[in-house]
Amino acid sequence: MSPAVGVALVRPISSSTALVPGDDTIISGSLEVVMEYRRRCRGISVFVQGVSRVWMGDTRGWEEDGIFERVVQIQNETEHGMWLEQGSQGFSFNLVLPASLATHDCHKYGVITYHLYAHVQGCAKSSSGGILGALRGRGAATAEWLDGDLFVKRNLLVHAITSPNGGVHQLNLERRGEIQHLGLWGISAVTDLWSISAVFLLTISLPTPSPQTTIFLIRVVLAQSYTISSPRSPDDPPTHPEPTRSMVLYQTGRTHASGEKFPGHTVNSLWRGPEAGGSRGDGRWAIKAIVRVPTHEKVRPSTHEGTITPIRVTHRLDLQVFFSVEGELADGDPCDGPGELQMMQNDAEGLKEFDQLFQTPAAQLGCMCGCTLEELSAPLEQRMLSTDPDDFWRHETGDEGSATEEGVVSGWKYTDMNPAL
Numbered sequence: 001m002s003p004a005v006g007v008a009l010v011r012p013i014s015s016s017t018a019l020v021p022g023d024d025t026i027i028s029g030s031l032e033v034v035m036e037y038r039r040r041c042r043g044i045s046v047f048v049q050g051v052s053r054v055w056m057g058d059t060r061g062w063e064e065d066g067i068f069e070r071v072v073q074i075q076n077e078t079e080h081g082m083w084l085e086q087g088s089q090g091f092s093f094n095l096v097l098p099a100s101l102a103t104h105d106c107h108k109y110g111v112i113t114y115h116l117y118a119h120v121q122g123c124a125k126s127s128s129g130g131i132l133g134a135l136r137g138r139g140a141a142t143a144e145w146l147d148g149d150l151f152v153k154r155n156l157l158v159h160a161i162t163s164p165n166g167g168v169h170q171l172n173l174e175r176r177g178e179i180q181h182l183g184l185w186g187i188s189a190v191t192d193l194w195s196i197s198a199v200f201l202l203t204i205s206l207p208t209p210s211p212q213t214t215i216f217l218i219r220v221v222l223a224q225s226y227t228i229s230s231p232r233s234p235d236d237p238p239t240h241p242e243p244t245r246s247m248v249l250y251q252t253g254r255t256h257a258s259g260e261k262f263p264g265h266t267v268n269s270l271w272r273g274p275e276a277g278g279s280r281g282d283g284r285w286a287i288k289a290i291v292r293v294p295t296h297e298k299v300r301p302s303t304h305e306g307t308i309t310p311i312r313v314t315h316r317l318d319l320q321v322f323f324s325v326e327g328e329l330a331d332g333d334p335c336d337g338p339g340e341l342q343m344m345q346n347d348a349e350g351l352k353e354f355d356q357l358f359q360t361p362a363a364q365l366g367c368m369c370g371c372t373l374e375e376l377s378a379p380l381e382q383r384m385l386s387t388d389p390d391d392f393w394r395h396e397t398g399d400e401g402s403a404t405e406e407g408v409v410s411g412w413k414y415t416d417m418n419p420a421l
C-alpha cells in the first residue's frame with residue numbers, strides 16, 4: 001500500500017441496464033509487511049470505508065455516517081496465528097466496489113470521502129509500531145507474538161466512468177428556438193472529450209433579429225446545483241443547502257452598469273438594427289469560440305442516475321442575451337426613444353440538463369490522459385476554422401443561397417479561452 005492517494009473508477013448503470021456482477025469494480029492491490037523480527041500475528045485484513053458528512057440545518061447540524069464498508073481477510077484469526085517472517089513479505093488482496101457506489105464529492109455543506117485501511121492484529125494493546133509506506137513490527141526480540149496492532153491508512157478517491165463503453169464522453173449539443181424581437185436563436189457545443197477542465201467549440205447564432213432590436217451582451221453560463229439527504233432519514237425529501245451556482249463560461253459584449261435601464265443609441269453594442277440607429281449591413285449576428293470548463297475546484301462531476309448517494313449534483317447550460325427593443329418597455333408597453341434593457345430567459349425553451357455528464361476531474365494544467373490544453377484545443381481550432389457560419393442553419397432550412405445574402409454575419413470570429421476562468 002505505497003501510494004499516498006489511490007483512485008478507483010466505478011461504472012454506474014443506467015435505469016435501463018440490468019445490474020450484473022460485471023458492472024462492479026475490483027480493486028486489486030498488495031500489502032507489504034516488513035518485520036524486524038519473526039513474529040506471530042492473529043490475522044491481517046484490508047478494508048475500505050466510505051463516510052458522508054452533510055449539513056442538515058440548524059436543528060440537526062452536521063451528520064457524519066458510514067455509507068460503505070468492504071472487508072477482506074487476508075488471514076483469519078486462529079488459535080496459533082500466522083507467522084510473519086523477518087524482512088519483507090507481500091499479501092495480495094481484491095476488494096469489490098459496487099457499480100452504484102457513491103463517488104467522492106466535496107461541497108460547502110456536504111462531503112463524501114473514502115479511505116483504505118490495513119490492519120495486522122497482534123496481541124495485547126496497540127502500539128505505535130507502524131510507519132507510512134510499510135508496516136513494521138517492533139515487538140521485543142524475546143516475544144513470540146507481535147506486541148500490539150499495526151495499522152495504516154490511505155486516501156481513496158472514487159470517481160465514475162459514465163460512458164457506456166468505459167471510455168470518454170463526447171459532447172455534441174445543439175439547441176434552437178425563437179423569441180419575439182430576437183427571432184431565431186441557436187447554440188451548439190462540441191468536443192471530443194467532455195469532462196471537467198475540458199475545452200469545447202461554442203457556436204452562437206442569431207440570424208433573424210428584428211430591425212428594432214439592439215443586442216448588448218451575450219453570455220453562456222454553467223449552472224451547478226446539488227441536493228443532500230441524510231443516510232439516517234433516507235425517506236425524507238432531499239434539501240438544497242445553497243442556491244444554484246452560476247459560472248460564466250463565455251461572454252461577449254458590454255456589461256451594463258448597475259441601475260442602467262435604457263441604454264442609448266451611442267452605447268456600444270454587438271448588433272443594432274436599422275430602426276434602432278444601426279446600419280443595414282448588420283443583418284445577422286453569430287460567433288464561435290473555444291471555451292474551457294472550469295477546474296474541479298469550481299465544478300464537481302454530475303451525479304449519474306445509477307449512483308446511490310446522499311449528494312446529487314446536476315448541471316444546466318444557460319444562454320443569456322441582453323437586448324432592448326426600440327420604443328418598448330420590457331413588458332411590451334410603448335415608450336419614447338431607446339427601449340428598456342431586458343434579458344432573454346431560455347429556461348422554458350432552451351437548454352435542459354446535459355445528456356452527457358461531467359466525468360472525473362482533469363488536472364488543473366492538463367488532462368488526465370497526459371495531453372496539454374493546447375493539444376486538446378488543436379482539433380477544435382481546426383474544426384472552427386473549417387466551418388461555414390451558415391452551416392448551423394442551412395441543414396435545418398435547406399437555404400443553400402443564404403450565405404451570399406447581404407450582411408450575412410457580423411462578429412464571426414475566433415475567441416480564445418475565456419479570461420474569466
